[in-house]
Amino acid sequence: MSGASLLALENLSLSIGDMEILRQVDFAIRQGEVMGLVGESGSGKSMTALAIMKLLPHAARASGRILFDGSNLLDASERQMCAVRGDDISMVFQEPMTALNPVKTIGEQVAEGIRWHTGANRADAEDRARAMLDRVGLPESKFPLARYPHELSGGQRQRVVIAIACALKPRLLIADEPTTALDVVLQKQVLDLLRDLVDESRMGLLLISHDLAVVTDMADHVTVMRNGQVMEQGETARTLKEQRHPYTRQLAEASTHVPARAAPPEQAAANATPLLSVENVVRDYPARRTSLLYRPAPFRAVDDVSFSMQPRHSVALVGRSGCGKSTLARMILALDSPTHGAIRLKGQHLEGLNQAALRPFRRDMQVVFQDPYGSFNPRHKVERLVAEPLHLLDEQPTRARRREQVAAALADVGLPADSMDRYAHEFSGGQRQRISIARAMITRPKLIVADEPVSALDVSIRAQILDLFAELNARFDLAYLFITHDLTVARAITDEVMVMHDGRIVERGKTGDVLDNPQTDAARELVDAAPDLDRAIRRRLARI
Amino acid sequence: MNGPIDEAESLRALFVKALANRSFLTGLIITSIIAAMALVSYVWVPYDVTYLPVTNRMATPSAEHLLGTDHFGRDIFSMIMVGARNSIAVAFIAVAMGISVGVPLGCWAAARRGWVDEALMRFNDVVFAFPALLSAVMITAIFGPGAVNAIIAIGIFNIPVFARVARAGALSIWPREYILAARTAGKSATQITVEHILPNIANLLLVQGTIQFALGILAEAGLSYVGLGTQPPMPSWGRMLFDAQTRMIVAPHLAIFPGLAIVVTVLGLNLLGDGLRDMLDPKLRRQR
Numbered sequence: 001m002s003g004a005s006l007l008a009l010e011n012l013s014l015s016i017g018d019m020e021i022l023r024q025v026d027f028a029i030r031q032g033e034v035m036g037l038v039g040e041s042g043s044g045k046s047m048t049a050l051a052i053m054k055l056l057p058h059a060a061r062a063s064g065r066i067l068f069d070g071s072n073l074l075d076a077s078e079r080q081m082c083a084v085r086g087d088d089i090s091m092v093f094q095e096p097m098t099a100l101n102p103v104k105t106i107g108e109q110v111a112e113g114i115r116w117h118t119g120a121n122r123a124d125a126e127d128r129a130r131a132m133l134d135r136v137g138l139p140e141s142k143f144p145l146a147r148y149p150h151e152l153s154g155g156q157r158q159r160v161v162i163a164i165a166c167a168l169k170p171r172l173l174i175a176d177e178p179t180t181a182l183d184v185v186l187q188k189q190v191l192d193l194l195r196d197l198v199d200e201s202r203m204g205l206l207l208i209s210h211d212l213a214v215v216t217d218m219a220d221h222v223t224v225m226r227n228g229q230v231m232e233q234g235e236t237a238r239t240l241k242e243q244r245h246p247y248t249r250q251l252a253e254a255s256t257h258v259p260a261r262a263a264p265p266e267q268a269a270a271n272a273t274p275l276l277s278v279e280n281v282v283r284d285y286p287a288r289r290t291s292l293l294y295r296p297a298p299f300r301a302v303d304d305v306s307f308s309m310q311p312r313h314s315v316a317l318v319g320r321s322g323c324g325k326s327t328l329a330r331m332i333l334a335l336d337s338p339t340h341g342a343i344r345l346k347g348q349h350l351e352g353l354n355q356a357a358l359r360p361f362r363r364d365m366q367v368v369f370q371d372p373y374g375s376f377n378p379r380h381k382v383e384r385l386v387a388e389p390l391h392l393l394d395e396q397p398t399r400a401r402r403r404e405q406v407a408a409a410l411a412d413v414g415l416p417a418d419s420m421d422r423y424a425h426e427f428s429g430g431q432r433q434r435i436s437i438a439r440a441m442i443t444r445p446k447l448i449v450a451d452e453p454v455s456a457l458d459v460s461i462r463a464q465i466l467d468l469f470a471e472l473n474a475r476f477d478l479a480y481l482f483i484t485h486d487l488t489v490a491r492a493i494t495d496e497v498m499v500m501h502d503g504r505i506v507e508r509g510k511t512g513d514v515l516d517n518p519q520t521d522a523a524r525e526l527v528d529a530a531p532d533l534d535r536a537i538r539r540r541l542a543r544i
Numbered sequence: 545m546n547g548p549i550d551e552a553e554s555l556r557a558l559f560v561k562a563l564a565n566r567s568f569l570t571g572l573i574i575t576s577i578i579a580a581m582a583l584v585s586y587v588w589v590p591y592d593v594t595y596l597p598v599t600n601r602m603a604t605p606s607a608e609h610l611l612g613t614d615h616f617g618r619d620i621f622s623m624i625m626v627g628a629r630n631s632i633a634v635a636f637i638a639v640a641m642g643i644s645v646g647v648p649l650g651c652w653a654a655a656r657r658g659w660v661d662e663a664l665m666r667f668n669d670v671v672f673a674f675p676a677l678l679s680a681v682m683i684t685a686i687f688g689p690g691a692v693n694a695i696i697a698i699g700i701f702n703i704p705v706f707a708r709v710a711r712a713g714a715l716s717i718w719p720r721e722y723i724l725a726a727r728t729a730g731k732s733a734t735q736i737t738v739e740h741i742l743p744n745i746a747n748l749l750l751v752q753g754t755i756q757f758a759l760g761i762l763a764e765a766g767l768s769y770v771g772l773g774t775q776p777p778m779p780s781w782g783r784m785l786f787d788a789q790t791r792m793i794v795a796p797h798l799a800i801f802p803g804l805a806i807v808v809t810v811l812g813l814n815l816l817g818d819g820l821r822d823m824l825d826p827k828l829r830r831q832r
Contacts, residue, residue: 333728335724335727335728355730355732358730359730362728362729362730365728366728367724367725367728369721369724369725370721371721374720374721374722375720375721375722375725376722377722377739377740377743377744378744379743379744385722388725388726388729388731389728389729389730391729391730391731391735392729392730436725439725
């Protein structure tokens with residue numbers, strides 16, 4: 001490999017206090033090249049990015065060299081770094097909701113960096129900001145400079161963030177999980193935009209991601225990190241095809257992991273009562289009043305949805321963010337009631353029942369949430385957290401009996417019994433998700449609604465949790481309703497897929513049929529946008 | 545079973561953290577001294593505050609009378625001790641009143657939302673719209689001056705403060721997923737509030753409590769100063785200031801010491817509140 005590199009990390013080590021964060025990280029990016037940095041959480045990816053920007057926490061000590069255009073950034077003064085940041089090196093962060101200042105217009109925020117670094121006057125800077133926003137797909141007619149961030153959707157905000165980062169045509173762009181907070185369709189759009197920008201201005205791109213498929217699609221070279229060390233690096237397609245390093249292989253296997261599952265139950269006889277049936281359900285939300293006397297038509301989040309689920313069946317509800325999946329789930333869980341329509345569990349109507357009458361039904365359906373950090377009261381111990389649904393039993397168990405039940409539930413999800421005397425924050429993300437599942441399992445429900453249960457987890461942990469779901473499905477005759485935008489999860493663990501779009505279910509069928517051969521536009525859009533490691537490797541090899 | 549050990553450990557960690565927090569420690573020491581003075585005054589004071597040896601009036605501080613005597617010859621140190629008892633009792637009961645009425649109202653508003661929330665909060669706004677001290681003057685003017693009426697007057701204006709803090713805290717907890725999980729476990733809004741909401745907003749309430757406590761002491765002094773609080777012969781800091789003001793030139797120590805007592809107490813409580821907030825705020829805690 002010839003040609004001077006734009007950025008070269010040489011033996012970069014970093015420690016905070018006694019903790020070693022990075023150990024001798026080495027890699028180089030040339031102009032116009034995309035380097036993918038992959039690894040699981042805690043592997044030091046983000047710290048590497050912050051080290052390049054010299055935005056490290058105060059206590060951090062770095063050694064080694066970070067050569068940008070031949071000069072060592074670790075020796076640069078804060079003043080010199082201020083001139084580099086935003087001008088030569090820019091960064092795109094993960095969370096578009098917090099990366100923009102809510103009290104400034106998007107125009108001001110894009111123009112800010114231009115004025116600061118070039119000394120341009122306001123009018124010139126705004127012209128350039130306008131041109132940049134046009135470039136990232138936010139045209140003047142629909143997105144004037146005077147828009148505020150809250151008036152934009154997540155995908156549009158991420159475009160603004162990219163516009164800010166690219167406004168001065170930086171030589172190096174660092175994108176730290178730029179699409180993790182977006183749904184697959186938006187993810188594809190944002191990635192396409194990034195790639196076009198790289199091609200246009202020949203900048204270097206350091207793309208940090210936990211998603212191997214995304215990196216394979218985007219990056220020319222890939223660096224795999226683990227525990228602050230570089231495990232393997234090389235040309236993307238070859239590295240991921242050959243998978244020489246065991247850790248690379250492990251990551252690749254985990255991201256395409258499909259748990260072994262028992263054959264799905266035979267379709268029940270037509271006259272059997274389904275476990276759950278949803279009939280013509282509609283949910284309207286009143287629209288915000290625009291004037292004193294006029295209230296616009298209500299917003300219809302869920303529009304005439306009907307389906308039924310058999311016991312032991314695992315069904316995925318997929319769709320883009322904002323399509324009404326979560327609203328539907330809340331109604332099924334009787335946390336919200338439909339405007340019209342009926343929801344029946346084992347043939348019994350749920351809508352309109354009061355909390356006391358719902359108790360026997362609540363025992364049969366429980367929920368697992370996405371965020372393993374937000375789904376526990378931080379002030380309770382695991383015993384109390386897991387035992388919470390026992391409240392639904394008609395007869396309250398004694399304390400000793402309750403501890404036994406909690407221990408059994410923890411054993412079901414593969415956690416030791418002594419976990420119950422600890423607090424949730426003492427566990428890792430994967431373990432917390434197990435606790436969450438234990439809480440859902442303790443009343444021996446028939447239906448578990450899981451809202452993006454693995455999307456906040458690392459790939460290897462995700463594979464383990466999917467295995468757990470598959471095992472519990474077979475052992476306890478559980479039915480699952482998986483709500484997800486991740487088709488890999490749907491493919492791994494479900495028998496049937498329902499595609500939701502704008503509040504309606506537009507397509508339904510066997511998982512393999514829908515995902516391999518989608519019939520509707522909405523489904524096709526999802527399937528095309530979904531990152532898929534094998535396909536990405538094949539595409540990349542074909543390009544060479 | 546490592547439960548109790550963990551708890552002891554976390555208590556010790558809390559203790560170490562408390563010692564490391566300067567403002568908390570200073571506030572705690574000041575507040576403890578004032579509280580100790582008030583408690584001791586029940587069993588012992590240097591001189592009886594109802595005995596008026598007028599011959600020895602307006603004596604300057606000496607070994608005999610530590611802070612001097614007032615215009616009736618009463619020992620000022622003894623009066624400040626007994627006055628502390630009053631100030632603390634009035635402020636404490638007023639804060640307790642605010643918490644016991646305001647917090648349930650705020651939690652109820654957060655749990656019910658809709659018109660209940662709207663009605664309660666607009667009513668709050670109305671109470672807030674009156675300057676608190678002025679309204680307290682109004683209440684004591686109608687029902688007559690006295691410590692009990694001062695407590696009620698100050699207490700009423702603590703209610704909307706706590707209702708607001710509780711509601712704001714509760715609203716930020718309600719959408720959390722563990723609340724949804726509790727709801728799918730069939731728990732009622734009351735149970736959820738008691739088990740999940742209150743423990744998570746307790747720190748907010750504690751900090752607000754110390755601030756309101758300081759404000760209560762100021763309000764009591766203010767009411768006594770205009771003659772609507774504690775009545776003679778019971779000494780109170782506010783009344784002492786009022787009595788001293790005409791004699792400021794001849795005997796400045798009559799005003800300085802009760803004034804200092806108020807300043808130091810309020811400062812101590814504010815420091816305590818600040819320290820508590822720093823200690824209990826998990827965001828600040830992580831930075832350390």
